[in-house]
Amino acid sequence: MIPAAEAAAQLMRSLSHPQRLLVLCALVDGEKSVADLREELGIEQVPMSQQLMRLRADGLVEARREGTTVFYHIAQGEALSVIQAMHTVFCAPVSKTPGGRRERS
Template identity: 45%
Template structure:
């Protein structure tokens, strides 16, 4: 159990960086090019490259080249599961509706 806790802790540490988390939230919707990610996050190429390199090095994302574009996707099975949950809970349009209805429920209970 201790070994697994160490692996999970490392994965969560990688996911907890704000920029990497934002990259993964976008990739939870499907494959995207580096340019699309940079535009979606409002980040310049050097900042994006650094975070993408970390995620690639750690085996969280994979890349493929198509012409001059590089496309990224989440390839780590556990990261896919975690990001699917986080996307559904916090990022999707439905997540906003859940947050609003959850807040309304809290108000009603008070």
Template identity: 40%
Template sequence: MDDLVEPALRDGALDGLISDPTTVSQFLKALGHDGRLTILCHLLDGPRSVTELENLLCARQAVVSQQLARLRLEGLVSAQRDGNAIYYSIQDDRVRQTIIFLANLF
């Protein structure tokens, strides 16, 4: 059975997942919404304004803002005001790593 386990997962590498599954689950739920995942994919290239994200997602401002609010609440993105525009960027490097991982899988 040990031969089936990836070497990177041996020696307690799963301890964090096992000891705090709620945090991991919340992170995955935040990424598990198609709109939020798409927003995060667009933010990989750098900060974007709400208007830019609206255009990229072909979505209304209220919908985009709602998803950005959830991402901010989870600590995954940060916001910076520049005049009348608010620019969002990825705050948590785990987001970058996860999206790159997902891109390689799919």
């Protein structure tokens, strides 16, 4: 159980930066180019490169080059499962109930 806890803690450290989390959420549905990620997320080149470098170093994403274009995808099944769960909880459409409370649909 100790090695699993260490691996989980490392994954949580990798996910603890908002831009890294955004990148992983954008990749939850599959591979995207750096240009597509930048456009979708509104992250400038330098911070995007830094976050992708960290995600690669942590083994969460892998890159594939096609000509001058670099494509990224989530490399770990564990990371994908966690990101999908977080996406369901935090990114699902929100609606208001008649009493004014916010409710996820």
